[in-house]
Structure formats: C-alpha cells, structure tokens
Amino acid sequence: MMDAMLFPAARDQTLALFGGIGGALLVASLIGFVLKLKVGLATPHPVIDNLNARIKAWWLMVAVIGLSFVFGPRGVIVLFFLISFFALREFITLMPTRASDYHALAASFYLVLPAQYVLIDMAWYGLYSIFIPVYGFLVLAILATAGGETANFLERASKVQWGLMICVYCISHVPALLTLPIAGFEGRNLLLIAFLVIVVQSSDVLQYVWGKLFGRHKIAPQLSPSKTVEGFVGGVASATALGAALWWITPFAPWQAALMALAINLMGFLGGLVMSAIKRDRGVKDWGHMIEGHGGMLDRLDSVCFAAPVFFHLTRYWWVA
Template structure:
C-alpha cells in the first residue's frame, strides 16, 4: 500500500502542480473542470447511482452547467460562491445532526444536488483565485494541507473530545484546534511576507479552515451512508478524487468569496 501511494504521488503531484500553476485562462478552466467532472463521477456513486451509463449522467450534466454558467455570467460570476455559502450552512446542520436528519437528504436527487452545490462553486472559485494571482491559489492549498497536518498531530497527541463521532469517529475538537493554530501561523507568515494585512487574512483563514473541516465531514457522511471506505480507486493507494479534494470543495469557494475583503475591496 505504501509503495502504491508513493508511486501515485510521484506521478500525479508534478502533473497537478503543472496544471494548477502552469496553465492559465481556458486551459486552466478545462484542467480544473476535468478534476471537478471526475469528482462528480465519484459523487454520483456516493449518491446511490452506481450503474455505468447512469453514473456518467451527473458529471456530464455538471459540465453542461459549468459551460452554461460560464457563458451566461462569465467566469468571474460571484453568485456560485454565495450559493456555496448557503449550501454549506445547510450541510453543517446535516453533518452535526447525523443520522437524525438524514431523511432530509437521503433521496438520490437531493444528494446529487448537494454534490452540484459543492463542485460547481469549487470550479468557479479555482478560476477566480487563479485570476487574482497564483499566490492565492497556492495559499488555499497550503491552508488545507496545514490544517490537515496540524489536526493530525494535535488530534493524535491531545485528542479526547470527538467532533462528530457518528460521521467520522477519528476526528476530535483538539484536532480542529491544532489545524486552526497551523493555519493561523500560515496567515501570519503570509502577512509578514507582505501579501496582505494580517488581521483580515487571519480572520478569513481561521473561518475558512473551520469550513474546510465540514467539507471533509460531508464526504465522510456520504461514504458512511453508502458503506464505502473511499470515493473510488482512481488514485491507487490514495482512494479517489473526492478523498483528496473534499476539504477544498468547502475552502476554495469560501476563500474566493472573501478574498476581495482581504485585499480591501469588499466582498
């Protein structure tokens, strides 16, 4: 398993970095759209659609929605980001009240809708972050990685109080605090480097870090409901695309929404 993970990482990491930071404009939109489409293919299975042809319908529908939204309102449209903010507020209720509130989202159509409201704004957020400067796209990636690392070590050392035991028994409040400390240090470092004023960057970073945890929990809830360990086996040794971008589906649109406030232009 470890050998498989290393081989996959060695092959995919350079390709991901090249796509995210070596492409601009339409090629970048196509590259990130492809990642989102693969995530949608996995989400269809998480929603209960496992048959081959039927499973392809959701990613194809999402691609059409991306094209229509991009052509009608432009890739700088803000409404998908506001829509994501409302969707994640609802997702919070479902995650924290699982399984009591599960009857509200168990219908396949609702679960597909949840996926669309997670993935479509992520695509818009990635494009808008890249347009605002590659350093902010890099920042969001570093923020999610720092949160994961901080949560892992803090949770392993101090974890006692379970965050959402019925959704993800391994996560603890102490792990969340460790992730917040790690991303707070990242924000401080970025501010010292002159990228933005410290206070607005810190406030947004801590808020988005908290929301990114919800992205992880939401996918865990859907996998638990479907009795799946991974979203797919697309990435040998690493699971699926959604297993790698679940936190980003919450962090990217929320950070893109608040970036103008960080830069002093208002959201």
C-alpha cells in the first residue's frame, strides 16, 4: 500500500494528472452551464440536460477513482471488484435465466467473482489469467446440469459464462496491470491504470463530441444508431493524440504511447458495438440506471471491457522482461 507515496516522482505525476482532469472537467462544466444559460435555465432541453448530467457524473466518477488511488493498489482492486459486481448484476438481470441456473449464478457471484480479485491481489498471473476461461468454463457447465433441465442448455450455460468473462475477467484486467513488473517503472503501475482509463474514456467522450458537432454518416445503424463515421475518426484520432501526449506517465516512448492508445481506442470502439448488439437483442437502450445521464455501470464500461485485456497483454509482451 501507498507505493505511490514511496516514489515522489509517481506522486507528483499523479497529482499533475488529477489536476489536469479536474481542469478539463471544470472547462466542460463551464461549457455545459453556458449552453444551459443560452436555452434558459428553466427550459428543459434533452441534449443539454443529458450533457450536464453526464458531466456531473464524471466529477463523481473521477472523485471515486481518486479516492481509491489514495488507498493505493489495494484500494483500486477493491474498487474494481465492486465495479465487476455491479456490472455482473446488470448483465444477469437482462438475461432471461431460469430457476435451474441458480447454482451456476450463485457460484458466479459468491465464489468466482471474489476469487478472481483475490488472485489479482496475490499477483498470481498463472492462475488469474486462466481461472475463469478454464476452470470457470468447465465448472459452470457442470453446475448448469444441476437443475436437470436440458432445454436451451447451451444458451443458458453460455449466458452465465459471457457474463463472467465480460464483467469479471475482462474488467479485472484493469487492476491486473498493478501486477506487471516493468523494469524502471517500479511503484508507478497505478499510472498505467490511469493511462488506460483516461484514453478509453476520453475516446468515448471525444467520439460523442465529434459526432454531435460533425456527425453525418452512420457507421453501424443497426447496432448503434448514434455512432457516426465522423465521430469515430475524430474521436479515435484525438484520443490517440491525447494518449501520445500522456507518454510521460507510462513506460512508453511517445510513438509507442500513440500506438498503444490507438489499440485501446479501436478495441474500445468495437467492444461498444458488441455490447450494443447484446443490449439491442434484449430490447433495451441502457444496461441499467446506476450512473445519472450515462445509464448503467456497463454502459460506461463496455469499451473498457474490450480494451483492458488487450492493453494488458501488449504491455506484458513487450515491457515485462
């Protein structure tokens, strides 16, 4: 704990980073307020009101992440454990599971979810990287037979496994970045998490902004009607530039940071499309209602789910000796 405090450089960089985020949010809040003034404070306006709700929620999310950083690596692991719990609850709620799925679901929530985060806390790479895809995969299928029901067996079993893979396995790769021993980067791994989260979330925000300002051509009308080609290109390009500009908090050179950010942004965008396909199949627009203006926990995290494991393994492959 408090690793960041042991390294003055890491502490200064973390403070500078949060100062920058606070400044950006301040500018966003001001813009939101001016837009609201223009239409009239008492006049309801769906787009601007939603924008302001989103900005307010961002303040809260940054505050929660900042608080977890104060408690060091373990604080971040606990935070992502809770995030996985809320995400899995949203995912399973939207899946029509049946009474005979009870044992598989109880095992997922009460055994697999905590176990995955304990393994990350132990930094046991050999087990946490296969625990859900191998042991979870097999044991959950066995548990699905417990009810004795054979109807839609494969469909039922795969719903629970998908939930665990997306909401627990993929999300847990964010705190798993803490376990990577990178030469010359000791005690600064929290900044790797900050890099991933800032790049992927700013990509979402910038795609939204570019889309709202210049969006003309829909990029995937069936999957996600609000996404446009202009939003995608502008958002990914500017978030990649932001990633390159953040090279000083990473073990990467500027051009490497740009490529990493590009990989994160592309995975995030495609992940958003996949999660949107699942939502639409279930006939809903949002996963939940937890975060004002954004929808559910999974609506905010869909791009993180797909970007985190890829970023983790790219970093591990090239930077861990």
